[in-house]
Amino acid sequence: MEIKSTVTVIGGGVSGLFTALDLALRGIDVTLVDRGDIGYGTSGKFHGLLHSGARYAVTDPDSARECIQENKIISKIAPHTVKDTGGVFLGITDDDLQFSETFIKALNKVGIESKVIDVKEVLQKEPFINRDTKMAIWVPDKVVYGYDLLASVAITASLNGAKILTYNEVVEIIRENNNVKGVKVLDKINNNTNVIKSDIIVNTAGPWSFNIIKMAGLEEIPIMPTAGIIVVFDKRVNNMVINRLRPPSDGDIIVPYADSSILGTTATIIEDPDNFTISDEDIAMLVNEGAYLIPKLKNMRVVRSYASVRPLIKSEVSAREASRDFRIIDHEKENGLSGLVSVIGGKFTTGRLAGERVADLVSSKLGIKSASKTATTKLLSPNDINLLNYAEKIRLPKVIVRSILDRKGSLDEERYLSSLYILLSLISRGTM
Secondary structure (H helix, E strand, O other): OEEEOOEEEEOOOHHHHHHHHHHHHOOOOEEEEOOOOOOOOHHHOOOOEEOOOHHHOOOOHHHHHHHHHHHHHHHHHOHHHEEOOOEEEEEOOHHHHHHHHHHHHHHHHHOOOOEEEOHHHHHHHOOOOOOOOOEEEEEOOEEEOHHHHHHHHHHHHHOOOOEEEOOEEEEEEEEEOOEEEEEEEEEOOOOEEEEEEOOEEEEOOHHHHHHHHHHOOOOOOOEEEEEEEEEEEOOOOOOOEEEEOOOOOOOOEEEEEOOEEEEEOOOEEOOOOOOOOOOHHHHHHHHHHHOOOOHHHHHOOEEEEEEEEEEEEOOOOOOOOOOOOEEEEEHHHHHOOEOEEEEEEOOOOOHHHHHHHHHHHHHHHHOOOOOOOOOOOOOOOHHHOOHHHHHHHOOOOHHHHHHHHOOOOOOOHHHHHHHHHHHHHHHHHHOO
16 A cells, blocks of 8 residues: 655654654644554653753753753643652762752753752651752652653644554665655554655654664664663652752662652663663662662662663763754755655653754745644643544444543542553554
8 A cells, every 4th residue: 555645754752753743733744653652662661750951951951951941841731641749859978069069050050940958858758868868959850651641642643634653664765866755664463564655754763763774775873872771669769859969870860650669770872772681780780879869779679670772862972971962864965865854862851842843844845834833732631532432433342442431430540541541542543
């Protein structure tokens, strides 16, 4: 089967989904493909933090400014996916305290609200933190429920005309001389191959972007796949996001995500995003570092661990020091290959902004002058649409939807809430 679409977006992570939504809101015919479900890759494996930017205020101020801007925007357009926990940076050692002056000055410079709060006050809210804590600085960190946000973007994009084709893996980039004309995809659900003809291909495949570049006949992209290991504990022991008052390091952030505490993270450059092993030594190192913030972690059970492979912008510095900003590559300008744009770098928090910037470039190439609307468009939640009606459209048995909806008001309502967002994902895929 051949499908025609003005733009094809490769990658159903946060940047790709917001790109598709942004283009759809401008009236541009767009199709998004991903080899798995939405959030299959990096965007489904971060630590749940909606950054205030404080973490990067000293080392990466541009990224910090973007984070605080997007923190506020995401909180407004998708409040159903955000929990305003606040965050606190704890100074425990003398080195931490020496860093505090530099840290506060950097926060003020990039416009991130902060305040020094009494350690006794923090202990009332966070009784498990290190009793040797000498200083605490509050910042507007928040928690964002990743899949909920991605599903909300997907359904909003779909109902505004975007085609969301999950479980469709790109197996070939179609070229005519120095022009990209489309992609060939393997439909992994129906086991057939389709062709999507497009004027522009947007590559938002994250750490897998290099595979798309090679398919297009190019040899290099300035990407540095970096694995961040994350540990999940069997219970939640903090209410705010707890950070160490020092430059970004391993094991220096603990996020209260649902009923768990999530400890992160590392920064290790790897070669293959699909072939990375987490060792017991990695987990032990993270727990030991995290225990400086919350000593109780050493005696808690680690439920599981996972790794988020981040597509950092390649540089001469270490993976820990590399910028968390994003970069948009116009391959027509850089490689003489028209019809292909790639996005590398960035964070979950700044995915909307990346989508806006990509859509600006694509719109310019297409001669379309409409402006971005994603900063002011409210994202749909399960409460905003009739799930039973849409389930019928995608031939999903109503009994499945009803059994999920009937959990509302029951003992297990919270446990079944994530199923509603899976339904949104199915609906966004099935209304095409």
